[in-house]
Amino acid sequence: MEHPKISIVTPSFNKGQFIDRAIRSVVEQNYPNLEYVIADGGSQDGTVEIIKKHEQSLSWWVSEPDRGQSHAINKGFARTTGEILAYLNADDMYCPWALETVAAVFAEFPQVEWITSLRPIIWDDSGRPVMTLALGGFTKACFYAGYTLGCSEHHMGWIQQESTFWRRSLWEKTGGYVSEDFKFAMDFELWSRFYEHAELFGVPVPLGGYRVSGQQKSVDDIDKYYSEALAVLDRYRGKREANDQTPKKQLEDKRWVIDYDLSKRKRELKRWGWPLSEALEKGPKVSIITVCGNGAETIGKTIESVAAQRYTEIEHVVIERSSGDEVKGVIEKGYGKFVDHFVREPGISPSRAMNLGVRAATGDILFFLDSSCYLADEKAVDDVVRLFTASPDVDVVFGNGLFDTENGLVHLRQLHEVDPSFLARKSIALQTLFVRKEVFERTGEFSETYHDASGYDWVLNLFLKCRSRYRYIDREISVRAEKTPGLSQVESEEHLRIIKKHYSGVEIIRYRTIPNGIDKVMGVMRMMRSK
Numbered sequence: 001m002e003h004p005k006i007s008i009v010t011p012s013f014n015k016g017q018f019i020d021r022a023i024r025s026v027v028e029q030n031y032p033n034l035e036y037v038i039a040d041g042g043s044q045d046g047t048v049e050i051i052k053k054h055e056q057s058l059s060w061w062v063s064e065p066d067r068g069q070s071h072a073i074n075k076g077f078a079r080t081t082g083e084i085l086a087y088l089n090a091d092d093m094y095c096p097w098a099l100e101t102v103a104a105v106f107a108e109f110p111q112v113e114w115i116t117s118l119r120p121i122i123w124d125d126s127g128r129p130v131m132t133l134a135l136g137g138f139t140k141a142c143f144y145a146g147y148t149l150g151c152s153e154h155h156m157g158w159i160q161q162e163s164t165f166w167r168r169s170l171w172e173k174t175g176g177y178v179s180e181d182f183k184f185a186m187d188f189e190l191w192s193r194f195y196e197h198a199e200l201f202g203v204p205v206p207l208g209g210y211r212v213s214g215q216q217k218s219v220d221d222i223d224k225y226y227s228e229a230l231a232v233l234d235r236y237r238g239k240r241e242a243n244d245q246t247p248k249k250q251l252e253d254k255r256w257v258i259d260y261d262l263s264k265r266k267r268e269l270k271r272w273g274w275p276l277s278e279a280l281e282k283g284p285k286v287s288i289i290t291v292c293g294n295g296a297e298t299i300g301k302t303i304e305s306v307a308a309q310r311y312t313e314i315e316h317v318v319i320e321r322s323s324g325d326e327v328k329g330v331i332e333k334g335y336g337k338f339v340d341h342f343v344r345e346p347g348i349s350p351s352r353a354m355n356l357g358v359r360a361a362t363g364d365i366l367f368f369l370d371s372s373c374y375l376a377d378e379k380a381v382d383d384v385v386r387l388f389t390a391s392p393d394v395d396v397v398f399g400n401g402l403f404d405t406e407n408g409l410v411h412l413r414q415l416h417e418v419d420p421s422f423l424a425r426k427s428i429a430l431q432t433l434f435v436r437k438e439v440f441e442r443t444g445e446f447s448e449t450y451h452d453a454s455g456y457d458w459v460l461n462l463f464l465k466c467r468s469r470y471r472y473i474d475r476e477i478s479v480r481a482e483k484t485p486g487l488s489q490v491e492s493e494e495h496l497r498i499i500k501k502h503y504s505g506v507e508i509i510r511y512r513t514i515p516n517g518i519d520k521v522m523g524v525m526r527m528m529r530s531k
């Protein structure tokens with residue numbers, strides 16, 4: 001097979017924790033015509049010593065102050081002579097077969113000027129592949145319409161920079177540079193110029209991936225990335241406006257995909273230790289657990305909101321604890337096909353019902369959606385799963401809620417940071433919180449000592465005792481029918497017992513009696529600290 005020269009540039013600055021794996025992912029492929037360049041910005045964290053260890057495998061490298069990532073990339077490409085180009089950031093990695101695959105595609109299809117993978121990979125902090133997506137391909141029209149951005153309601157998947165390669169001829173036609181005007185979306189700006197000259201072809205083979213270490217600019221500053229990318233698209237306003245008048249299906253009709261033989265790639269994937277399996281292509285399964293007390297009037301809307309989700313890897317577990325047959329009747333009359341597990345245990349407590357739901361669930365991520373609630377919109381689960389995927393070390397994701405009151409919808413905004421003193425007065429509502437199932441090994445199940453407040457006790461276990469790692473997402477998760485909006489108020493004897501269990505030095509300084517005779521805590525807790 002012909003082996004065209006491939007030039008790879010790695011920009012680097014203080015990535016000593018990851019750069020060794022990045023370098024090895026390039027040089028250990030033993031591609032016979034490789035030109036590999038590293039442009040470091042003057043790192044002081046041991047990066048230079050790691051680069052020196054691989055010096056014999058490099059065509060050129062430098063460590064000196066620069067003007068940022070784009071400047072480093074341009075400085076590196078100025079030292080290259082290869083026919084095929086790409087850049088790999090210092091905390092990302094290629095698949096072991098990437099360069100051979102890229103060379104074969106470009107050699108067989110001389111009309112193709114740039115390619116990307118339709119199976120982009122996400123690596124975890126240790127470099128293990130945790131997810132790959134199955135994309136359908138891209139078109140110029142969809143790109144200029146903004147459909148490759150995650151902030152688009154028509155999102156069709158992103159063009160993964162770590163899996164994109166191009167010919168030098170295209171690079172030179174578009175100016176031969178990465179723009180230094182953009183701090184976050186410099187890759188997107190480059191794609192916008194490439195698309196002016198050539199269509200992007202997709203290859204259904206994993207080529208590389210980005211690492212979700214929490215240190216990437218594109219992960220930590222995604223809103224800034226979107227802002228810059230949208231500014232790029234404003235240059236092509238005429239094309240965007242024309243596309244806005246065109247149905248999405250027509251924009252997607254001509255996706256350019258190379259029908260590449262996957263058989264050899266699959267064998268290599270298996271030897272490497274992870275098959276290209278459904279588990280990797282589909283993403284984590286989400287189990288939504290609905291407990292029904294007297295929810296016959298609302299359970300239909302609850303089930304419909306789950307069935308309408310864009311994210312497809314969902315199982316719905318329904319636990320009925322009411323003594324009547326109303327809920328069972330509603331499900332049997334038309335909603336049964338949307339429920340994966342239905343358990344009927346009349347008369348059991350809410351905590352017992354939630355535990356049955358946890359035991360029946362087979363998903364990786366759990367969510368409790370009461371029968372008086374429904375999901376806020378069809379993208380709710382998808383947005384949460386994306387955050388879990390981008391943050392594999394996170395145990396919990398929670399967001400905001402809506403309350404359907406007599407005066408209309410009322411927004412409930414949670415605190416962005418979990419504050420122990422806040423949790424002593426108001427709990428993070430379960431219907432806004434997603435959690436990895438494995439977390440229950442640390443928290444234990446819902447305590448059946450409590451009848452109504454077991455969820456509050458479990459939330460305190462989750463954050464105070466187990467110190468679970470969390471991310472807040474600023475979006476509405478669910479809608480709950482409530483006469484009076486508010487978080488789960490500390491308003492019963494059970495709540496007071498739970499507070500004393502989890503906090504020391506508690507002094508209740510003010511009470512108010514409400515009509516049903518339950519003492520409600522109105523003041524703050526003095527000298528309070530979590531145990």
